[in-house]
Amino acid sequence: MVMFIRAEIERLGGEYRFETRVEGFDMDGEGTERRLRGLRLSTGETLPAERVILAVGHSARDTFEMLRDAQVEMDAKPFSIGVRIEHPQSVIDVARFGASAGHEMLGAADYKLVHHASNGRAVYSFCMCPGGQVVAATSEEGQVVTNGMSQYSRAERNANSGIVVEVKPELDFPDDVLGGVAFQRKWEKAAFVAGGSNYNAPAQRVGDFLAGRPSTSLGAVVPSYQPGVTPTDLTQCLPAFVTDAIREALPQFERKLRGFSMEDAVMTGVETRTSSPIRLRRDRDGQSPTLRGLFPAGEGAGYAGGILSAGIDGIRAAEWLAASL
Template sequence: MSLRTLSDIKLPVDKSEKELFVLASKKLGKKPAYFAIKKKSLDARDKDNLRFVYTVEFSDTPVKKEEIPLEKLPAGKVPQKPVLVVGSGPAGLFCALRLLERGIRPIVIERGAPVEERERKIDTFIATGALDENTNVQFGEGGAGTFSDGKLNTQTHSKWNKEVLQTFVRFGAPEEILWLNKPHIGSDNLKKVVKNMREYIVKEGGQVRFHTRLEDIRIQNGELVSATVNGESVEVSALVLAVGHSARDTFEKLLARGVKASQKDFAVGVRIEHLQEKISFAQYGKNYPLLPAADYKLVSHADERAVFTFCMCPGGFVMPATSEKEGVVTNGMSNYARDGVNANSALIAQVSRADFNSDSPLAGIEFQRKIERSAFTAGGGNYCAPVQRVEDFLAGKTSDKFGSVRATYGAGTRFCDLRAVLPDGVTTALKKAIADMDSRMKGFADGDALLTGAETRTSSPLRIERDETLQSPTATGLYPCGEGAGYAGGITSAATDGLRVAEAIFARFYEK
């Protein structure tokens, strides 16, 4: 079997994908026995001639792809005490899946609820303001990304990126994520995928325990010996700390126990919403019914503080994403169809040690919390979010009505001046960036575009140190993992970090 690739096949966007095979066969001078799309991207540079560009794989003989199973840990080397995976986000789930493949049966503990119950609790929070601090948009089965757009593109070049996509497909994600250059699953699909993963872990002999929180750890002579879980002490042979960037109580406890951590830069700002049809028009030149809702990614250096758009959700909704009482936090999600009226994106400015006024590794958390509380107050103290039209933000006045863009933040909004929420330096940088970004994407500074505050949970504000064996240098057996520990910045990179940590645990016991 010899698999070959053919690249740069261009298909006008109004043509059916069925024509791809015809086009490729023409180029090859014959019909291949095996044919599959490997990559698909949109070339929108020439607005009068938008085309999809494909790379395909083909072979003259039929192809049967066989998977070689990974070597399992010999029975005599399997650890006797539990390997505890804390957190069921992408880092924890992919770590657990790989541990099972390697012959280690993990116990996954998750402070929040399973996904069905989680969905109900989030709906209740949106409707009534009754926040469950263990089950919300940050916490619960599937982690922070469950109520997201499920974008899977990553800046990292991990050797496991492809495997992560294949695994998502294996558990129910749309197959096209394997070849689209900007793959996304959609929140509706993600909920099914994480549930399928959980059921598989249990079927294969692992455990998944919900409403189960890591409360404390005990380190003896530089080694992690036990964990306190829902008030009970459990001896462990390894603990994967995949708690996400919002597990503030867990970070505080671990640091108090001597786990080494340091500050990390992150970014804060607002969510910006536009009419999706205007974004699609700006990106495509006209509205093509067959094209997906357009996205964008913008960076501005108009101020000394870099500003960028992040986690852009075409046809999406702004989500109430706090996990703490008396805080208002925004984030964004879309369903697979991305068919909402508005496009939203984080618009955030870089912040660092100079902004925190403290050397404590926890200083970034305090900085976030202060902004989240200001947003809560500005929103009226009932989890409504403060909003302002872009025109009014630039003029420094409180809005008194929506223009063409209405808020999608489900928990309610209140007009305010976002200067009351954000630090001055951030406000200044955002103002300059809006004008600057408009010069690159017409309409970004549309006066009716809507800003909702506050976007603070963009990445972890600290890094839990780990050495070359991926263990904490102050607690052997403790494996900081994923976004919360500072080693990932999204779903895919968190998942690959989960795989990396599982392999490190396997190697440790294999060599023992």
Template sequence: MIEVTEIKVALDDGVDEHAFLEAALKDVCSMLQVSQGDILDAQLYRTSVDARKKRDVHFTVTIRFELASSGAEEEAIGRVAEKARRRVRIIEPRTTTFPQPLGARGATTDRPIVVGAGCAGLFAALTLAEAGLEPLLIERGDDAERRGEAVRRFNETGVLDPESNIQFGLGGAGTFSDGKLNTGTKNPDHRLILETLAAAGAPRDILWDAKPHIGSDILPSVVTAIIARIRACGGEVRFRTKLLDIERSDSGAVVGVTVMSDEREERLATRHLILACGHSARDIFEMLQRRNFTLARKTFAMGARIEHLQEAIDRAQYGPAAGHPALGAAPYKLVSHAPNGRSLFTFCMCPGGEVVAAASEEGGVVTNGASLHARAGRNANAALLVNVTPKDLPGDDVLAGIKLQRECEQAAFQLGGGDYRAPAQLVGDFLIGIPSTSGAGVIPTYPRGVTWTAIGLVLPAYVSDTMRLGLPELARHLKGFDDEEAVITGVETRSSAPITVVRDKSCHAEHAPGLYPCGEGAGYAGGIMSAATDGIRCARALIDDLTA
């Protein structure tokens, strides 16, 4: 198979998959001196926007295809001009698949249990189900439809369901997000994950877009389809079922769990437990601490959401090409290293999206971001975060990071007015250190409403100071980022877990055979793709144990 990279495609030719391929194949045929009829099974592999020159914004495309034989491919590459040779190569694609049914090799007296139906738990359960192990997947929150109703009710009334909300329920925190699937790492399982999501109803362009996304309007049906696939393979899925305790033998090995559903406790025997509980399952972390599982503090991040007009971001990123229908809403990813030795960075940027009310505990305000697939909203938003290291935390309590998160969330609740309104401040006021009394050109999208105040009152001083130092530097990378009418809404505390459930290289929890800590909540992922990848990794480790 031949791969050709860095094919320049005009914006007008980037309408859809067919148009991309047609435009790219013209360049490839000229480069390799072959006819289009010689090219077999051409696949659009990657597309990205090149906006380095604002007067020449275009797509850069990679395609893969075959010729009649390996000899024909080598001959064609030999005809490529020297200056273009680095863009062409023969490849053997690395692919992975879900395991085939294990049959007698995977026989066990009790079935594996997966806790949490976020991305990690879903893909762990799916991998086990495809292997014929008939896993039980439990999720404390609701299925997609009921969860959506709970979120809408909270947005409209302020009545929070602590078990089913933007953090808990089918799909985890990722379901009510932008659904970004890009990742900074390379792993053969990424293609398997993307193909699984596409087969479940995600847009096909996630297979080739360099910055793929699904959107919070499509994600619920996608994760619902994955649940149906798990059940079709023999797995069982229980919603509104909460993990209360993990039972261990004298040697420390997992032998069972206690769960609660319909206000009834139940013991379930298992020797294989994948714990994919998500970064907001604080009660589980507290239970793990009580039961002497090995936990460790880890660096996490806190800050707030920043909102700009999306059209301003489009102009800053794309110049005169802003608004072209092939481009859509412009994203960004920024980092600044402040003179105080800390860094300020953006995270989970949501083009054309909204700031969402992401509380999972009563009496606390939490913000996050989300976009529909079309990304057609008026505002752009992103988390504006500063790292919090273990050294920043007092004492030696491994859960001190959770305590700090909770304190900031509760302070934001009080400052917002006590009904889940969020504290907000104009960037111009924030930079000069005065409270805001009203909004300006950017209308906040947080659904419960905002209270104009000073955001620094609910964050550690080192966080707000770093935000204030770093914002002008970020504006040097993206013009207008420090616009005085932009809005900061807080607090953003749940970008990652502040602890790690310590495990070894084979995914086993330290001193706890049979427990596989997994995903964001255990400290081993940081987004949809990395969480799904870790779910597959832990499921394979479990399978290896059964077949050893």
């Protein structure tokens, strides 16, 4: 499908520049009159451009720094961090469908869970992947980040989901607009070390996590993360407010979904890229208040979380851009 979208954009006159990064802006004017005139590219070229939709995704940390240095207005935004949890899909199917579990018309069951912890943080399931796998999602060297995905068939042995806890900029990094990036990096590096510094992810059995002891081996649930996992103590690579909140939430989730806190369920860390750690400000006409002609959009700009909402925000940005012509 992506191939067809690309072909259609090219047929309409669009051009793709692969392996090319926007590294700076040509601008003129001052303050609220400052205008975009061009894009400086990593190839050394400058592309004349007076209107640009900037949709760089939530992990474009180098670009966030460039935007901050160019005084494009932004705010630190809440996001969440935690772990991926894996159960046998059959356990989730029985908890959700009872005696009908396994019926071909039902397929693999999913779930959504939330708990408000006594430390004031919400704990919730994120990006639940029925019959899926836990995947490596770091974008920088020496760090480990988890994510999850399902194939169309949803037929892998395990169900997985992020179990994540709210991070609040005003409490956790109040003085730095890019403090969320530093916070993510700190725990992603700690996960790399806890995993053995070889891109294995650190993992812990739920039974061990709840008992407050490190895992030295895994049990019946075989984790899907590649290249592999290292049984360890996940408190080494997550803040205490996160592990405390998850420890409180798991027994609550068990009450809603029997088997959820089973001893051998595996938690793999760390899940840090749930959404963008920043929001680029935009005026009512969709443009940056400090750089006219720049239309921040999508997940990286802080206006979407997931494929659909990013797409919808892209349409909105395109409409704003068209209205400005």
